[in-house]
Each structure stands twice: as C-alpha cells, then as structure tokens.
Amino acid sequence: MSASELPNMIETDRERRVRISQLAVQVIVIVATCWAVMMIVLGDMAGFAIAGSVAGVYGLSLLLFLFRFDTIARAFWLINAILTTVFGIIVSEHGTQVDLLFFPILALPFLAFSWKTERSYLYGFMAYSAIAWACVIYFDLASSSERLFGIPPVQNLLSTEIINFLLMGTMAVLLVAELAYFSILARAEEAANAKGDFLANMSHEIRTPMTGMVGMIEVMETLRPTQEQQRVLGIIRNSAFSLLRIIDDILDASKIDAGKLEISRSKTDMRATIEGVALTLQHMADDLGVKIHLFIDPKVPEFGMIDGGRLRQVMLNLLSNAVKYSAHDLTERDSHVRFSVSMTSTGQMRIDVKDNGIGMSQEVQKNLFEPFMQDEPVATRRVGGTGLGLVISLHLVNRMDGRIQLISDQDVGTEVSVFLPLETLRAPSNLVDISGLFVDWIADETADEHEEIKRYLTAQGVDVQTHDAECDLYALNIPTKGQKIFVLSSGSPDRIVGWQEQLRERFENPGFLMMTANRAERLGMLQDDVFRTQLFPALPTELHRAFGLLAGRLKTENSTDLPVNSDQTQPDMRVRGEKKILFVEDNEINRIVMLKQLEILGFNADIARNGQEGLTMWQEGDYDVILSDCHMPVLDGFEMSRALRDIEQAEFMNRTPIIAITANALKGDADKCFASGMDDYIAKPVEIKTLEQKLRMFLDA
Numbered sequence: 203m204s205a206s207e208l209p210n211m212i213e214t215d216r217e218r219r220v221r222i223s224q225l226a227v228q229v230i231v232i233v234a235t236c237w238a239v240m241m242i243v244l245g246d247m248a249g250f251a252i253a254g255s256v257a258g259v260y261g262l263s264l265l266l267f268l269f270r271f272d273t274i275a276r277a278f279w280l281i282n283a284i285l286t287t288v289f290g291i292i293v294s295e296h297g298t299q300v301d302l303l304f305f306p307i308l309a310l311p312f313l314a315f316s317w318k319t320e321r322s323y324l325y326g327f328m329a330y331s332a333i334a335w336a337c338v339i340y341f342d343l344a345s346s347s348e349r350l351f352g353i354p355p356v357q358n359l360l361s362t363e364i365i366n367f368l369l370m371g372t373m374a375v376l377l378v379a380e381l382a383y384f385s386i387l388a389r390a391e392e393a394a395n396a397k398g399d400f401l402a403n404m405s406h407e408i409r410t411p412m413t414g415m416v417g418m419i420e421v422m423e424t425l426r427p428t429q430e431q432q433r434v435l436g437i438i439r440n441s442a443f444s445l446l447r448i449i450d451d452i453l454d455a456s457k458i459d460a461g462k463l464e465i466s467r468s469k470t471d472m473r474a475t476i477e478g479v480a481l482t483l484q485h486m487a488d489d490l491g492v493k494i495h496l497f498i499d500p501k502v503p504e505f506g507m508i509d510g511g512r513l514r515q516v517m518l519n520l521l522s523n524a525v526k527y528s529a530h531d532l533t534e535r536d537s538h539v540r541f542s543v544s545m546t547s548t549g550q551m552r553i554d555v556k557d558n559g560i561g562m563s564q565e566v567q568k569n570l571f572e573p574f575m576q577d578e579p580v581a582t583r584r585v586g587g588t589g590l591g592l593v594i595s596l597h598l599v600n601r602m603d604g605r606i607q608l609i610s611d612q613d614v615g616t617e618v619s620v621f622l623p624l625e626t627l628r629a630p631s632n633l634v635d636i637s638g639l640f641v642d643w644i645a646d647e648t649a650d651e652h653e654e655i656k657r658y659l660t661a662q663g664v665d666v667q668t669h670d671a672e673c674d675l676y677a678l679n680i681p682t683k684g685q686k687i688f689v690l691s692s693g694s695p696d697r698i699v700g701w702q703e704q705l706r707e708r709f710e711n712p713g714f715l716m717m718t719a720n721r722a723e724r725l726g727m728l729q730d731d732v733f734r735t736q737l738f739p740a741l742p743t744e745l746h747r748a749f750g751l752l753a754g755r756l757k758t759e760n761s762t763d764l765p766v767n768s769d770q771t772q773p774d775m776r777v778r779g780e781k782k783i784l785f786v787e788d789n790e791i792n793r794i795v796m797l798k799q800l801e802i803l804g805f806n807a808d809i810a811r812n813g814q815e816g817l818t819m820w821q822e823g824d825y826d827v828i829l830s831d832c833h834m835p836v837l838d839g840f841e842m843s844r845a846l847r848d849i850e851q852a853e854f855m856n857r858t859p860i861i862a863i864t865a866n867a868l869k870g871d872a873d874k875c876f877a878s879g880m881d882d883y884i885a886k887p888v889e890i891k892t893l894e895q896k897l898r899m900f901l902d903a
Contacts, residue, residue, distance in 0.1 A: 216316040220272045222386065223314045224264070227279055231260045233375060252293070256286050273323075276314045280327045283307050284334045291338055295355050296345040302370060304335045408449055409865055409886070410789055416442045416887035417795035424802050424890070440485065446887070447518075454515075454594045465601045469627060470510030472502055473743065476543050479517040480739040483525055487738070488721065491530030492537040494521075496739035497654035499544035500661045502551065504632070507625035512598050517541075519591035520555045520618050527616070528559030540654065541739070550604075551624040558615040567610060595620075633743065634750030637663025641715075641749075642680060644701055645691035646671035652691065652717075655740050664749070671697070675704040686712040687752050691737070702732075713752030727751060778804035781901050782823065785809055786816035786830040786839065787863070796829065796863075799890050805897070813837030817845055820858065827900050828860045832875070840878040847879035859900040863888060 234257035241249035259282045266275035287307060290300040311327035338344065347353045419439045427435060454463065480496045487494050521541055528537040535558070542554040599606050604622035641664055645652065659666050669678060671692065680686070686709045690698050698716060705712050711731065719737040725744075727733050733748040735741075750756030783800065785807045787793050793809055800807050808823065810816035814837040816830060828846075832839040843860050850857060862875040862883035875883045884896055 216319050218391075219314060219316050219320075220267070220276070223276050223279065224267045226310075226313060227260050227263050227267070227275075229375075230283075231257050231264065234260060252290060259286065273320075277323070277327075280307075280310055280314060280330075283310060284331055288334055288338060288343070292343050292345075292350065293347045293353070293355055294345055298345070299370075301335070301338060301344065304331070304338075307331050308335075409446065411791060412442060412446055412449070413865070413887035414789075414791035414795050416446070417792075417799060420890055421795070421798045421802065451591060451594060463597060463601060465509045465512060465598075467507050467509055467625075469505055470508050470513065472504065472506050472543075473498060475510050475514050476502075476517070477739075477741045477743060479514055479521060480541060480741070482518065483521050484739065486522065487525045487539070490525060490528075490537070492525050492528050492539055493651075493719075493738040494525070495538060495540045495654045496741065497540070497542040497544075497658055498742050499542075500658070501545040502543055503624070503626040504629045505627040506551070507627060508551075508622065509602065512602065513622070516595045516598050516620060517553060517555075519595045520553070520620070523591060524555045524557040524559065524616065524618070528557040532560050533558070542654070545624075546621065549624070549626075551622045553620040553622070554617065556615065556617040561612040561614050561616055562610040563612050567608065633746040634756045636746055636749045636753070636755070639663075639687060639749055639753055640665045640685075641667070641687050641689055642678070643668045643689040643691070644671060644673075644675075645689075646693065646697065652737075652740075655745070658742060659745070675701065675708070680709075685753060686710075687715065687749065688712055689715045689717060691717040715748050715752060775804035777902070779806060781805060781827070782825045783807040783897075784816060784819055784823065784825045784828045786811075786813060786828065786834070786842065788812055788831065788834040792831070792863075796888065799888065799893055802890060803894050803897070813839055813842030813845075817842050820846060821849070825858060827897065828858060829863055830860060830880075832862055832864045839880075840874055843875075843878040843880050861896055861900070 234253050237253035238250050238257055241247070241253055260279065263275050263279040263282070266272075266278060284307060287300065287303045290303075294300045308328070308331050311324045311331070315321075315324040315327070317324060343350075345355045347355050416439065419435055419442065423432070423435055423439075476498055477496070480494055484494065521539065524539045524541075528539055530537050538558050540554070540556045542552075542556075544552050544554075546552050596606055599620055599622065602622055604620060607619045607621075608616065610616040636659075641659065643652070643656070643666055645668070656666050656668070667680075686705075688701075688705055690701055692698050692701075702714060705714075714732045716728075716732065716734040717737045717740065718734060721736070723734060725734050725736060731752065733752055735744045735748050747756065783805055785793065785796055785800075787796065787809070788811055797807060797809070807829070808819060808825075810819050812834045813830070816828070817837065819825075820828065830839040830842065837845075839862060843862075846858070846860070849855070859882075860880045862880045863886060864875065864883050865886045882896055882899065884892055
C-alpha cells in the first residue's frame with residue numbers, strides 16, 4: 203500500500219457517496235452553465251434565466267459541500283433537481299420534452315446516499331422523485347404555466363426539435379456520468395472489501411501465534427519466576443498486548459472501510475467495564491508518571507443496554523491517548539488524567555477524559571480525526587502509535603448514535619467528552635450501602651489529588667471531613683464516641699504508623715482505610731480494623747468493600763487469594779482430575795497452550811482437531827464440558843454445536859456445556875456462539891483466571 207493510499211484507507215461508503223455527489227453536482231453546474239452561455243449567445247434571456255438559476259442553485263450545493271454540511275448539501279441538491287425540473291416542465295413550450303430529465307433524477311438517490319447507512323434518505327428521495335413525476339403526468343403539468351399562473355410558456359428561439367435534441371443530449375450526458383460514477387463506487391467497494399478481507403486474514407494469521415505467546419507467558423508466570431524474570435515477562439506481556447491492540451485497530455479500520463463495522467447492543471455491567479478500562483491502563487500510567495483519577499457518578503446504572511465491547515474500546519482509546527500525551531517526560535510537571543463517567547439530564551451517558559498534557563494546536567485539532575494523524579512530529583516520535591485510535595473511536599461513537607467534542611490548549615491540556623445514548627436496565631445494586639458513615643480524611647497530598655474520591659463518597663451519602671497532615675490529631679474536633687473511620691494517605695509509611703498510634707490512643711476501636719499508590723504493597727484487609735486500597739485509580743467497588751468491612755456492614759472476609767497449586771487447593775485438584783474435558787482446536791500452538799493452562803488448573807483434556815472429529819469423540823465419550831474454537835476446517839465450532847444440540851434433542855440426552863474460544867468475542871462472534879447453541883465464550887488470548895472462572899460455572903470443581 204503506497205503512502206498516497208493511506209489517507210483513504212478508512213473512507214466509508216457514505217464518504218464515497220459524498221465525494222461522488224460533489225463531482226456530480228459539479229458536472230451539473232458545468233452543463234447548466236453551458237446552457238446559460240448558449241442562451242446568451244442566442245439572445246434568449248428567458249432560457250438564460252432558467253439555466254442560470256439552475257447553475258446558481260447547484261452552486262449553493264457546492265458551497266454546502268465546501269463547509270462539510272454533506273447531508274444537507276445532498277438533500278438540497280436532490281430537492282432542487284426535482285423542483286427545477288418540475289418548474290421547467292410547467293413553463294416550457296408545448297412539445298418540449300423537459301420530463302426526460304426525470305430519468306437521471308430517479309437514479310440520483312442511489313448515487314447520493316449509502317444503501318448501508320442512509321437507507322431512509324434513499325427511500326425518501328426515491329419516493330419524492332416518483333411522486334413528482336406522477337403528479338406531472340396525472341395533472342398534465344407540461345406547458346401549463348398559463349393555466350396555472352396566467353403566464354404564457356417560454357417561447358424558444360430554437361425549434362422544438364433542436365431543443366428536444368439538446369435535452370436528450372443532456373439526459374445522455376447525465377446518464378453516462380451517473381453510470382461512470384456507479385462504476386467508480388462499485389470498484390471502490392470491491393477494493394474496500396478486498397482490502398478488508400486481506401487485513402482480516404492477515405490479522406487472524408498474526409493473532410494466532412500472538413495469542414499462543416500470551417498464553418505461554420501466563421503459564422511461565424505460574425512457574426515461580428525470580429523477580430528479574432517477572433520483570434522481563436511483564437515487559438514481554440505488555441508488548442504482546444500492545445501489538446494485539448494495534449492489530450485490532452487495523453482490523454477495525456478495514457471494517458470501517460468496507461462498511462462492516464458492527465454494533466451489537468447487549469446487557470453490559472457498566473461499573474465493571476469502566477473500572478476495567480482504568481485498571482488496564484494503570485501500568486502504562488505508572489510507567490509514564492501519570493496519575494489516573496477515576497469518578498463514576500452513582501447515577502450511572504448498574505447495567506445498561508449498549509455494545510459493551512465497543513464502549514470499552516472507545517474509552518481505552520481516549521484514556522490511553524490522554525495518558526501518553528501527559529507523560530512526565532513530555533510535560534516535565536505532575537501529570538494527571540481525570541476519567542469521569544456521568545449521566546446527563548437527558549439520560550445520556552457522558553464520558554469525560556481531561557488531562558494536563560501537552561495539548562494541541564488548532565492545526566492539529568482540525569486534522570485530529572484523520573487516519574494516521576498524530577500530534578506534532580516531536581511528540582509523535584516520543585509517543586508512537588498508528589494514529590488510528592481516535593478515527594476508529596469517532597466512527598464507533600457515530601455508529602452508536604453519539605457525539606464527541608474536544609477542547610484543547612497547547613501546553614495546557616485536552617478535554618474530550620463523549621455523549622452516548624444509554625438504555626438503563628433496572629437491577630439491584632451489588633454494592634454495600636455506605637450512606638450515613640462519618641469519615642475523617644488525613645492526607646499529606648494536596649486536596650485535588652483526591653477530589654474524585656471525595657466527590658464520589660459525598661454523592662453516596664458519606665460525610666467526609668478533611669484534615670491537614672500537620673494538624674494536632676489530639677486536638678481534632680471529632681466526637682470520641684461512636685464508630686470512627688479514618689482515611690490515611692501519605693507517601694511515608696512511618697507517618698501513617700504514627701497517625702494510627704495517636705488515633706488508637708484517643709478513639710475506641712477506630713477503623714483505618716489506608717490508600718497507597720505503591721503497587722508492591724499488599725491490598726485488602728490487613729487486620730480486623732485496617733484495610734488498604736490502591737490510588738490512581740481508586741475503584742468505587744473497592745471503596746464500598748473497604749468501608750463496608752470497616753463499618754461492619756459487610757461480613758469479614760477470609761483470604762482467598764491463594765495460588766492454584768497451594769495445599770488448600772489440593773482437594774479441588776483431585777476433583778478436577780476426574781472431570782472429562784474435550785478441547786476442539788485446529789491450531790497446534792493453541793492446543794499446546796490450552797493443555798498447559800488446563801494442567802495448571804488440575805484438569806485433563808482430550809483433543810479433537812476439527813468440529814467433525816470433536817462431534818465423533820463426543821458421541822463416543824462422556825464429557826463434562828467442551829471447549830471449542832469457532833473457526834476450523836471440515837466442520838467449524840458453530841456447525842459442530844448445532845449438530846450436537848440436534849443429536850441431544852433427538853435422543854433426549856442431557857445437555858453438554860459448550861464454551862467457545864473466539865478471537866472476536868466483542869465483534870459479532872459472541873452472538874453467533876449463543877445462536878448456535880453454545881453456552882458461553884472466552885475471548886482470545888485466554889487467561890488462566892478467566893478459564894478457571896468459566897469452567898467453575900459448569901463444573902462442580
């Protein structure tokens with residue numbers, strides 16, 4: 203692919219229609235201008251007025267295209283094409299065949315609007331054109347200006363035969379131009395589909411060994427590596443996931459280009475999705491010296507009907523950009539990214555990502571949503587990336603009927619806001635109620651360091667009082683009776699210990715929530731009255747858990763974070779060893795990785811190399827669960843699942859759980875899994891923790 207072709211890589215079908223429409227309007231302006239010039243030469247001022255007005259009206263359409271009012275420009279063009287043709291029929295001399303122009307007009311909606319994304323416009327203008335022509339015929343409007351308005355028809359200086367000949371020539375030119383444009387559109391779509399298929403196949407071929415590598419990295423992490431080996435494995439793991447994200451971006455770009463980018467709304471756990479995005483980028487933010495501040499408005503519903511995968515993709519793209527361009531090395535100041543999700547008064551979900559990074563110039567902002575476009579070259583060299591993330595996010599938000607707005611000042615920072623429609627699904631909250639608690643916060647950081655946390659707690663009904671780290675704790679105006687919970691935040695562990703000693707002396711049975719940005723420290727319940735949670739980001743789920751435990755509103759937990767090969771898990775291992783699992787996969791690398799992951803979890807598995815072999819082995823064996831790839835030769839996972847369910851139904855057999863292993867869980871395969879009779883799915887690359895969770899759902903082990 204040449205450099206000149208790159209900017210067109212993700213031109214959508216709609217954008218091609220806009221470009222072709224603009225060319226078509228230019229042709230009509232040229233033809234109308236030629237008619238106007240000819241009428242002046244002949245001294246036919248009435249004809250000049252008609253042709254000149256047509257050229258002027260279509261010139262306005264070109265002006266609308268110039269200012270990017272593309273939909274209005276196309277609608278204005280078609281409306282005026284029909285109106286000027288009807289007007290020309292009414293005022294034309296008897297016998298003049300102006301109605302011939304309706305032939306190219308009837309085809310114009312197919313040229314102007316996308317069949318895939320603008321079908322309502324296409325149908326509307328088709329109907330408008332057909333109704334206008336039918337009215338001309340039914341009401342006999344040809345040369346009817348005197349009957350309708352008392353104005354005699356225009357008298358042509360040329361004979362009717364010559365005028366009709368010129369009209370037929372005009373119609374022929376327009377039809378030939380339309381055919382040429384349709385041919386261009388067809389070739390462009392063919393090229394887009396071919397490119398999309400190539401990129402899809404290429405990305406699949408790259409993803410297969412990559413998912414194998416990621417899986418084996420996780421296997422190695424369970425083999426008790428040294429600290430240095432853990433650091434090396436972490437770098438390899440992060441690099442592998444970064445490459446997988448780039449592959450996904452390229453694949454999505456090809457789908458946009460081919461008009462195949464799918465949006466699939468389903469029940470989505472909103473808080474888990476939002477917190478997951480912040481956690482995913484936590485390591486990157488730490489490496490770049492950026493603090494992520496998370497705020498989730500309590501009004502955001504527990505569950506919503508939205509494409510959760512695409513929502514996560516948009517948030518990841520926006521947040522990762524904010525983190526990258528706020529890196530301490532770029533700004534040379536304390537770097538912060540504020541990630542906020544709230545609900546508007548109109549019921550829309552609002553996502554705000556605000557940073558104090560390098561910001562953008564006006565020139566960069568104009569081209570920001572162009573493919574392969576990044577910030578200024580100096581920043582680009584230091585940050586890197588494909589430049590596709592924002593473009594894909596814009597297309598995704600548009601497909602989800604939302605909008606994006608951006609405000610940026612160079613050397614100050616950037617704020618991006620996304621507004622998306624969200625259908626709320628009523629469900630009870632699974633968070634412990636923390637309203638009515640009284641919390642005293644002692645910190646040696648500046649107040650805005652914890653602004654989002656305090657705002658969230660206040661919105662949940664918690665009374666938060668803040669105290670300066672230098673204050674005299676013995677002199678604090680706090681009632682000594684009743685339950686006391688203190689939030690302690692400091693970069694000095696010794697200082698926190700000192701605070702705890704003083705507070706224990708003054709208050710009876712105080713509870714302590716310690717907040718830390720040190721990733722090496724153990725989190726969770728440290729003592730009966732001490733809980734430690736992380737900062738940057740602080741997760742609402744963990745805050746509820748911490749305050750619930752410290753206030754006695756949640757049952758005290760026992761530690762469950764045990765390694766899978768510890769003594770406590772041995773009874774499970776024996777049970778698991780008795781379970782029969784069938785793994786259906788055609789790729790040898792994936793088979794090796796999955797068998798090793800299952801071995802670590804204590805399971806054994808039989809292998810089938812395609813769906814047909816898997817179906818035969820299932821009929822001959824008594825399996826507790828089937829793990830199956832979706833895309834295989836001979837018989838794929840979907841076909842195998844349907845055939846298996848048909849046999850179960852015909853022979854009144856018990857249902858065997860089938861878990862799909864798919865590379866496209868967020869992009870359409872998930873729906874196909876359930877439709878074919880599968881029970882659940884796992885997205886590649888498969889992580890051991892996720893695999894264990896899914897197997898526990900279907901196995902008593």
